[in-house]
Amino acid sequence: MSTLGHFALFLALASAAWAAVASWLSTVSRGRGLQRSAERGLLAAFALVVLAVVALETGFLRDDFSLDAVYHYSSVSQPLPYKIGALWGGQSGSLLLWALILSGMSTIVVLTNRMKNRALMPWVVSTLGLVLTFFLILTNFIASPFAGGPMRADGVGLNPQLKNYWMMIHPPTLYLGYVGFTVPFAFGIAALATRRTSDLWFRTTRRWTIFAWFFQGAGILMGSYWAYIELGWGGYWAWDPVENASLMPWLTGTAFLHSVMIQEKKGMMKVWNMTLVILTFCLAIFGTFLTRSGIISSVHSFATSDIGPAFAWFLAVVFFGSFALLILRLDDLKSEARMESVLSREASFLFNNMMLVGIAATVLLLTTFPLISEAATGRKVTMGPPIFNLVNIPWALVLLFLIGVGPLIAWRKATAENLRRNFTGPALTGAWTLALMLLLEGRAAAHAAADVARGLVRLNFAAVFDALKTFYPPLCFGIAAFVLATVAVEFWRGVRARRHQYGEGAALAFARLVWRNKRRWGGYTVHVGFVIVCIGVAASSAYRKETVQVLAPKDVLKIDGYAMTYDGFRLEALDDYVAAITEVSVWQDGRFAARLAAEQRFHPNMLFPELRAAFLEAKRLRDGDPERYTAAIRDLFGLIERLESREGREVKTPSTEVAIHKSFSLRAPQRFGEDFYVTPLGVDPMTGRANFRVFVNPLVNFLWFGGLVLVLGAGVCVLPDARERKRLAAAMDVEDRAAA
Amino acid sequence: MTASGAYEEAASAILCDCGCHPQSVKDCACARAGEMRQEIAAEAKSGKTGDAIVAGYVARYGQKILVTPPAAGFNLVAWVGPPLGLLAAALALALLIRRWRRSSRPAAEPTAAGSPDPADLARLQSDLEELR
Numbered sequence A: 001m002s003t004l005g006h007f008a009l010f011l012a013l014a015s016a017a018w019a020a021v022a023s024w025l026s027t028v029s030r031g032r033g034l035q036r037s038a039e040r041g042l043l044a045a046f047a048l049v050v051l052a053v054v055a056l057e058t059g060f061l062r063d064d065f066s067l068d069a070v071y072h073y074s075s076v077s078q079p080l081p082y083k084i085g086a087l088w089g090g091q092s093g094s095l096l097l098w099a100l101i102l103s104g105m106s107t108i109v110v111l112t113n114r115m116k117n118r119a120l121m122p123w124v125v126s127t128l129g130l131v132l133t134f135f136l137i138l139t140n141f142i143a144s145p146f147a148g149g150p151m152r153a154d155g156v157g158l159n160p161q162l163k164n165y166w167m168m169i170h171p172p173t174l175y176l177g178y179v180g181f182t183v184p185f186a187f188g189i190a191a192l193a194t195r196r197t198s199d200l201w202f203r204t205t206r207r208w209t210i211f212a213w214f215f216q217g218a219g220i221l222m223g224s225y226w227a228y229i230e231l232g233w234g235g236y237w238a239w240d241p242v243e244n245a246s247l248m249p250w251l252t253g254t255a256f257l258h259s260v261m262i263q264e265k266k267g268m269m270k271v272w273n274m275t276l277v278i279l280t281f282c283l284a285i286f287g288t289f290l291t292r293s294g295i296i297s298s299v300h301s302f303a304t305s306d307i308g309p310a311f312a313w314f315l316a317v318v319f320f321g322s323f324a325l326l327i328l329r330l331d332d333l334k335s336e337a338r339m340e341s342v343l344s345r346e347a348s349f350l351f352n353n354m355m356l357v358g359i360a361a362t363v364l365l366l367t368t369f370p371l372i373s374e375a376a377t378g379r380k381v382t383m384g385p386p387i388f389n390l391v392n393i394p395w396a397l398v399l400l401f402l403i404g405v406g407p408l409i410a411w412r413k414a415t416a417e418n419l420r421r422n423f424t425g426p427a428l429t430g431a432w433t434l435a436l437m438l439l440l441e442g443r444a445a446a447h448a449a450a451d452v453a454r455g456l457v458r459l460n461f462a463a464v465f466d467a468l469k470t471f472y473p474p475l476c477f478g479i480a481a482f483v484l485a486t487v488a489v490e491f492w493r494g495v496r497a498r499r500h501q502y503g504e505g506a507a508l509a510f511a512r513l514v515w516r517n518k519r520r521w522g523g524y525t526v527h528v529g530f531v532i533v534c535i536g537v538a539a540s541s542a543y544r545k546e547t548v549q550v551l552a553p554k555d556v557l558k559i560d561g562y563a564m565t566y567d568g569f570r571l572e573a574l575d576d577y578v579a580a581i582t583e584v585s586v587w588q589d590g591r592f593a594a595r596l597a598a599e600q601r602f603h604p605n606m607l608f609p610e611l612r613a614a615f616l617e618a619k620r621l622r623d624g625d626p627e628r629y630t631a632a633i634r635d636l637f638g639l640i641e642r643l644e645s646r647e648g649r650e651v652k653t654p655s656t657e658v659a660i661h662k663s664f665s666l667r668a669p670q671r672f673g674e675d676f677y678v679t680p681l682g683v684d685p686m687t688g689r690a691n692f693r694v695f696v697n698p699l700v701n702f703l704w705f706g707g708l709v710l711v712l713g714a715g716v717c718v719l720p721d722a723r724e725r726k727r728l729a730a731a732m733d734v735e736d737r738a739a740a
Numbered sequence B: 001m002t003a004s005g006a007y008e009e010a011a012s013a014i015l016c017d018c019g020c021h022p023q024s025v026k027d028c029a030c031a032r033a034g035e036m037r038q039e040i041a042a043e044a045k046s047g048k049t050g051d052a053i054v055a056g057y058v059a060r061y062g063q064k065i066l067v068t069p070p071a072a073g074f075n076l077v078a079w080v081g082p083p084l085g086l087l088a089a090a091l092a093l094a095l096l097i098r099r100w101r102r103s104s105r106p107a108a109e110p111t112a113a114g115s116p117d118p119a120d121l122a123r124l125q126s127d128l129e130e131l132r
Helices: A002-029 A032-061 A068-073 A080-088 A091-113 A121-142 A165-180 A182-194 A200-230 A241-266 A270-293 A307-328 A345-377 A385-405 A416-441 A443-457 A461-502 A506-516 A518-542 A609-623 A626-647 A700-718 A722-739 B003-013 B031-045 B050-061 B073-113 B118-131
Strands: A545-551 A556-559 A562-574 A577-588 A591-604 A652-657 A659-663 A674-683 A690-697
Touching: A002 A032, A002 A091, A002 A121, A032 A068, A032 A080, A032 A091, A032 A121, A068 A080, A068 A091, A080 A091, A080 A165, A091 A121, A091 A165, A091 A182, A091 A270, A121 A182, A121 A307, A165 A182, A165 A200, A165 A241, A165 A270, A182 A200, A182 A270, A182 A307, A200 A241, A200 A700, A200 A722, A241 A270, A241 A345, A270 A307, A270 A345, A345 A385, A345 B073, A385 A416, A385 A461, A385 A518, A385 B073, A416 A443, A416 A461, A443 A461, A461 A506, A461 A518, A461 B073, A506 A518, A518 A700, A545 A556, A556 A690, A562 A609, A562 A626, A562 A674, A562 A690, A577 A626, A577 A659, A577 A674, A577 A690, A591 A609, A591 A626, A591 A659, A591 A674, A609 A626, A652 A674, A674 A700, A674 B031, B003 B031, B003 B050, B031 B050
Parallel strands: none
Antiparallel strands: A545 A690, A556 A562, A562 A577, A577 A591, A591 A652, A659 A674, A674 A690
16 A cells, blocks of 8 residues: 555656646747646645545554554554544645645536636746645655555554644644645735736635635634644643644734725736735745744654755745745826825724734744844744734734724715714714723733833833733723624614615515625624624633642632532543542532543653553453552552553553533523633542542633634635626626626 | 642743644643653742743753743844834824825815816726625
């Protein structure tokens, strides 16, 4: 099978390279035959990559440990879904997945566009072919998923923290985002190369862009959720380099989605839109590079290797090549209209772009700052989460404010009447909320204001940022109220207009309103989702409570109105781990809330024969006498300890299963959306004494709920739309006439 | 300062050296963080202040043992660069829009007085379509 995979990958490389070259040649010689051959080259590459993936998956399913990828990321006892998912557990498999998704998308692009977009397609195919060629060079020559060694009895197995449902679907989802940005990029390059820089290229790829943006965002949220329930530190975002890498293209992609609307309506910002689409693609490649190269230490970089230089070269070629082309074509990208006022939708979109790109640039600066600092001063520094939070929150708050302004302010130039009509109510709502929140903060707010002033006088910036923290949650809630009010007013007015005009009922009017202009109302829904996410983030990070206490069975822990009794524990040997499962009862404000089970797991290293034997023995006793079973597991714990002192290193991989009680009861509205989060840090297998870490995270579920609203809104945006189709057809018509 | 106060201060400033992701000793959930917590708690019990504990770690391991680099020297680039960048970008953008507006004014005048601007007509058309 691995020979088949090798060959398939090599032929895929040849096909992709042919597609890139032949498609480019066809623009020189105007040969339709060459172009057709190139398109088929991409289709063939897809089929061959599928074959390679099937070959590798067969290796995983058959436990073929002669393959390095299988040996490192799978094992005999690994449950079936994780054997399949182990494909993207390692570097070479991930790159293969990239190639699979890209070739699949290329196939869809070819099949849906080859009859229509004849002018752009040669360059589109060439660009897609080139990117695919790069990834296939990596998987063929530098990080081959089919590299192998001698046959081995068992594998190392997937990192236990990755054995989680969300970890199985998070990487492919994120990759759909990363890879998806290649399509608008390819069309952008094609538009530049052919000088057909009208609105055809982004109208054709509008849905692709939203698709990529959507999956990138969903992937990020899934990753956060995984971190929340798996890593056991009570949070969901650590500003880890790889998290940042996935955030940056999402930010610039969001900027692109917005600024392209100005080009659509007004024919402005053409150079800027090209810049954004190139930047987004470069950041997507950079993100893949950061994830996989381990240039900055990170929890995700499970392997460091020699793909670094190759990526650096490719990135340089893409970046400088694209911008050189853009500069050559500046004359074709003249704006058709002029900015008329700072108080206009165009200007508010520009400021929104500035914020989004500014946050992306800040994240880039801070993520790479350890490298910069070492190069500049020779001193190593660490960029932990606090500085990211402090420096980025002001940008994010301004951005949140603009979400409220952008959709309602008039194009060209807002009149006083327009501003008064649209913003009086929402501004009052926001100001009122802000005032209320500041009052609730009370003395803390006054102290913080004094601290800010003192810090500024003494030029103590760390202190200034620290004191400002007090104001962020009230500001966030105030601005969120403002934005929600603007959207509510819009929906209410739209529904009212339809009811007046057509005499429809409220529900029908609402449904028709959204259906008639899916982009606009879908966009509003996305905004609402984002605001809900912001509320969840602000509340759960500012008002989180935490405690760490050592408890013996029957002990009670108290935190923030909750009481938790440690009822007891039991030991288990399951799948490929032993677990100490602690059982606790939770009372919320004096009312019984839930019984929870939180686990500490140890995955013994099965490459030690005595450990493997002891583990299998314990597992075998599971259905027998409970006392003997428990004794066997205790022996196993003892064996682990002895082995570790003998070997001088860990012979187990720990992981935790946190337990969470989510409050959605309306009987305690002040706790709505709150999590009670328990994780045992160390459990003594003899006495059961455990070090419990407990968090109370208010409103944290708004984050996930807002994510769902976002998904819904983006879904509405990509639904087929008759008017969209008409506009696209019109754009194509213009192009065809220009070509003829 | 109490021992627990000193502990809190030091544990949230010092990086867990488990080598996974950058997190303070206080926040990190790994086994190594547990050991480091005990080390720091022992120092705090011996009467050291939070600052002194942190200074000791920096002396031993360098600045990279801090979760956040101190806002001094070259590190100011990371601390003050983004807010300054925000201000500069906003200012530049506002000036740019003003310049665009000035340069466009003479061209806009005649259409305002005479026949309607074609862009306006297109916008009107699309707005009407939206209402329909």
